[in-house]
Amino acid sequence: MGKFGVIDLGTNTFHLLLVEANGDGTFREIYRKQHFVKLAEEGIHTIGAAPFARGLNVMQQFKQTLDEQQVTSLYAFGTAALRTASNGQEFIEKVKAQTGITVELISGEREAALIHKGVLQAVPFGVERMLIMDIGGGSVEFIIANKNQVYWAQSFPIGVAVLFHKFHHNDPIAITEIEATQQFFQHPTHTLVGASGTFDVLENILVKEKPYPHHSYLSADAFPDFYNKVVNATLQERLQMKGMPAIRVDMIVVALILVNVVIEIAAVDQIIISEHAMKEGMLQEMLHQKT
Numbered sequence: 125m126g127k128f129g130v131i132d133l134g135t136n137t138f139h140l141l142l143v144e145a146n147g148d149g150t151f152r153e154i155y156r157k158q159h160f161v162k163l164a165e166e167g168i169h170t171i172g173a174a175p176f177a178r179g180l181n182v183m184q185q186f187k188q189t190l191d192e193q194q195v196t197s198l199y200a201f202g203t204a205a206l207r208t209a210s211n212g213q214e215f216i217e218k219v220k221a222q223t224g225i226t227v228e229l230i231s232g233e234r235e236a237a238l239i240h241k242g243v244l245q246a247v248p249f250g251v252e253r254m255l256i257m258d259i260g261g262g263s264v265e266f267i268i269a270n271k272n273q274v275y276w277a278q279s280f281p282i283g284v285a286v287l288f289h290k291f292h293h294n295d296p297i298a299i300t301e302i303e304a305t306q307q308f309f310q311h312p313t314h315t316l317v318g319a320s321g322t323f324d325v326l327e328n329i330l331v332k333e334k335p336y337p338h339h340s341y342l343s344a345d346a347f348p349d350f351y352n353k354v355v356n357a358t359l360q361e362r363l364q365m366k367g368m369p370a371i372r373v374d375m376i377v378v379a380l381i382l383v384n385v386v387i388e389i390a391a392v393d394q395i396i397i398s399e400h401a402m403k404e405g406m407l408q409e410m411l412h413q414k415t
Contacts, residue, residue, distance in 0.1 A: 126196030127154065128410050130403045131186055133227060135164050135205035135261025136375070137321070138179065140186045141403045142193055145411055150245075155193060157186075160371045163205040168262055171209045180218055187223040199406055200227045203235060204262020204281065232279020236265040239319060240274055241405030243267075246338035246398045247317055255313040255390060258401055259322045259379050268313060282382075316344075316392045319401035321372065322379040326350070327397045329367040342395040344387055351380050 128151065132139040139158045143151035159182040166172030171179070190198060200219075206212035207229055216227045230238075239258045247254075249271035256267040267277040318326070330350060331340045354362060355377055362373040386392065 127193055128407055129190055129193075129195040129198040130406045130410075131183075131198070131200035131225070131227075132403050133163075133179070133183075133200065133202040133206060135168065135203065135263075136160060136162050137261070138182045138186070139403055140189060141407065142189075142195060143407055149408075149411055151407055151411060155189065157189070159185075162261075163209070164261055168205055168208050169210060171205065171211050171215055176211070176215060179215060180222060183219050183223050183225060187225060190225075197410060198225070199410060200225050201230045201406070202227050203230065204232070204260060207231075208262060208281070232263050232265065232281070233277065235260075235263070235402055236267050236277040236279050237274075238402045238405035238409075239265050240267045240269055240277065241408050242400040242402055243317055243319055243398045243405075244271070245404055245408060246400035247396050248339075252315065253313050254315040254317050254396070255386070255392075256317040256319065256398075257383070257386060258319040259382060260320065261375075264382060313390050314392055315394045315396060316383075316386060316390065317396045317398055318383070319398045322376065322383065323395075323397045325367070325369065325372060325376060326383075326395070329365075331397070338399040340397045342397060344392045344395055347384070347387060347395070351384050354380055 127142055127144055129140065129142045137158050138161050140155070141153065142155035143153050145151050161175060161179045161182055163171050163175045163179055165175045202212070202216065206215060206227070209215070212229075216229070219225055219227055240256060243256050249269070251270050251272070253268055253270050253275060256269065258265045263279050263281050265277070265279045268275045326342060326347075327334075327340050330346050331342055334340045354365070357365070359373055362368055362376065363370060368376070
């Protein structure tokens with residue numbers, strides 16, 4: 125069936141994921157790469173010249189990998205930054221001209237649907253409703269679902285890049301900024317399923333044992349001490365924390381504030397961290413279209 129590829133052009137990070145189909149509707153990962161492009165480095169309303177150039181350079185690298193790997197089916201999609209930026213369409217046209225790759229803009233609602241499909245492949249859902257949360261740079265997606273259905277899904281334009289530029293002006297972050305960030309929120313359930321970067325950091329630092337290949341468990345009781353340590357630290361102190369990726373030290377604070385708000389509002393007692401999210405959801409759709 126050949127090789128399938130997905131490119132996710134996110135607000136902070138561009139991802140390339142390549143897989144081979146197993147023939148039973150599942151897939152085997154053969155290549156994964158991410159670059160922290162930070163399209164919203166100079167604000168989400170316009171992509172600055174430096175991040176614009178970085179993004180094009182990464183897409184050229186991805187194109188080279190696609191050719192080397194002889195990928196037969198590719199889907200590239202842009203999310204919040206490219207939807208919002210005044211020159212987002214110009215960037216998409218430049219990508220097409222320089223690489224031949226067509227980038228499709230997808231809505232926040234479509235993002236949420238794909239995240240749900242991806243998480244379902246990694247996390248054992250039962251009849252109990254769970255709250256899925258995917259924190260991006262330009263938006264945050266929430267889905268309340270069980271194994272049988274989605275009860276509610278919504279995308280909020282409050283990703284970490286947006287919040288960082290709007291609220292995080294002091295170092296450490298000021299109490300007034302935390303309160304302002306918290307005003308954005310709503311909605312409840314006792315199990316939080318986290319997908320993508322911020323939750324990867326939580327897993328790396330707080331999860332000691334990982335018996336499952338595509339998900340891990342974390343008691344919500346383990347979160348407050350880590351949260352307080354990070355939120356009250358300066359950037360330099362965060363850089364020194366073991367397991368903290370240097371590329372995430374600037375925006376991790378507002379991301380953890382979002383997680384903390386959700387834990388408190390929903391009275392979350394368990395966090396499940398999913399290795400799969402939107403890219404894997406898209407691949408699942410692509411595989412089923414071919415079968």
